[in-house]
Amino acid sequence: MAAAAQLPDELDRLMIQILARTGMRRGELLGLRINAVVQIGTGYWLRTPVGKLHTDRYIPLDPALKTLIDTWIAHRPSWQASDLLLLERGRPIPPTRVDKAVQKAATAAGIGHVHPHQLRHTLATQAINRGMSLEAIAALLGHADLSMTMVYARIGDRTVADQYFQVTNKIEALYQATEPAIPVLPAEAAGPAMTALHAEVDKRLLGNGYCRRPVELDCRYETICETCPMFFTTHHHRPTLIAQRNDACAKGQTRRAEIYTHLLEDLDHATA
Known part of the structure; x- marks a missing residue:
């Protein structure tokens, strides 16, 4: 995330990284608790707050993102009483604060107006074009049913995608360039924690591979x-x-x- 990584404010950098690497909603970001990082086996997952499905969901946590969150918590002033993960001067962050952070990165990257929700759309579109199943994307994004996720399947049609990516390629400038290219979803990036987690998960035979759902998590699909x-x-x-x-x-x-x-x-x- 070249432009975002160069922002001087640590909170700005962290918010953009979480949004872009997890696809969570702005409201979910602001509702994250200080204990949001959950260890399952030897891997780590990000527990998102109750959302539209009225149930917590778990997002595979990229090792690099976990390091950023750990650093943020380590620098947290001891006098802050709130259990929210993201605070500024001890106070909850308003939604406009997130919008401004994303726009700072967009401006630094030389592109126009970008809303936080566009990072969610970009992650989903990249995922489906790289072969991630609709069911997995629905679980990742917290969609109530597959009809919501099917929007991204339609975007996968090349006649639509050619025009769509004229926009999303610019958005990708927010998180491209200076760091190594990630060949798969950020949550599946190679690392000791994820490698160990993959060895412990419950495998369900599918047509083209296996489901890597941890045994501790229920599958609705x-x-x-x-x-x-x-x-x-x-x-x-x-x-x-x-x-x-x-x-x-x-x-x-x-x-x-x-x-x-x-x-x-x-x-x-x-x-x-």
Whole structure:
């Protein structure tokens, strides 16, 4: 984050880093508590406050961002009584303070007006164009249903994306250049903590890989695509469906096994 990293104010730099690397809403940022960083196994997650879903959610925490948060807490004056993470002179930060910080970085980068929510949109768009599933993006952003996340899938269409990225490429100037390029999502950047976390997570067999959800966290999206009326499969995918069904049976996941059994039966009827 070249322009943001050069801002003289530590609070400005931290707010922009959190917004850009987690995709959280401005209100969620301001509601973060001093104990927001949660250790699960040997990895770290950022617990966001109650939002539109009326439940806390956990965002994988990039090691570099954790270091920034730890440094901020270490410099926190002992006389501050509030448990909010982000304070200025001991007082809660107003939303306009976040807006001004983002605009400072935008001005330094030589671009026009940028609102904090645009950093959220940019992260989501980058994620879907790099292959992150809609379900994972919905969980990351705290979307109540996939219809909200589908907006980014539509943006993924090249006829729309060509025009969209004329804008988002400028926004990316806020967090490009001087630091090493990140080939995947910031939350998945390589590091000792994340590497150890990946070794401990519960793996769920999927068509193109595994779910890396920690066993301590519940998943609301089990087989969500396979139960969608828009889901379509072919005989080409039969080996994967069989493997998924067998995996579900081995784990005693009756409902999941029934879903894949039903899909296989539909394929048999279609090819009979």
